[in-house]
Every structure is written in structure tokens, then in C-alpha cells.
Amino acid sequence: MNKLSFHFSLNKNINYQEGSVVSKEIFKNKAGTVTLFAFAQGQGLSEHVTPFDALVYIVDGEADIMISGILYKMKAGEIIHMPSGSPHSLKANKKFKMLLTMMKG
DSSP, X not given: OOOOOOOOOTTTSOOOOTTOEEEEXXXXXXXXXXXXXXXXXXXXXEEEOOSSEEEEEEEEEEEEEEETTEEEEEETTOEEEEOTXXXXXXXXXXXXXXXXXXXXO
């Protein structure tokens, strides 16, 4: 069976909205999900824990990501791993876009 593939520009497929967080799921299967996010300046996600490993790729802009009490100042082109069960949060000090890949173990 031939599986379909896709290709598109990460930066052009989601737009910033003032005062909001925008998300767009672009892939999902039994092993996990890939979601594109756009955070307006000042927006973020409060501290939480997930049962999945995650990779975050910063597509555009800059973000502060806190993982298990350690602050990471991230910018476009950088990637970071968030281990399952580790408390994490993030904040857009400037607007930014990220690609979140969540992997079930």
C-alpha cells in the first residue's frame, strides 16, 4: 500500500493572532502527534506534565522554556527535548512559532 506524504512551509501555515495561542495539528498516528503553534507576545503555557516525550523546534521568534526548573532561552532554528513526566512551561517574551512532536513510549 502506498502511503501519502505531505510537505509544506511551517512558517507560512500558521499565523499569529494578537493576544492568542494558535495551534494546528499537522500529523497524528498511534505513535504520537505533530502540532504547529503560534504564540503572540506575552502568551504561554503554564507548568504541566505529560506522559509523552516531546521535541520542540522553534520555527520563528524566541521563547523561554522551563523544564524541571531549568530555564532555556530558545530562538529560531533551535530544538529541545522535554522528557515525559518532567514539569515544563513556556512563555513568549517575543512572538514565536514552534513545532511540537509528542511521542508515545
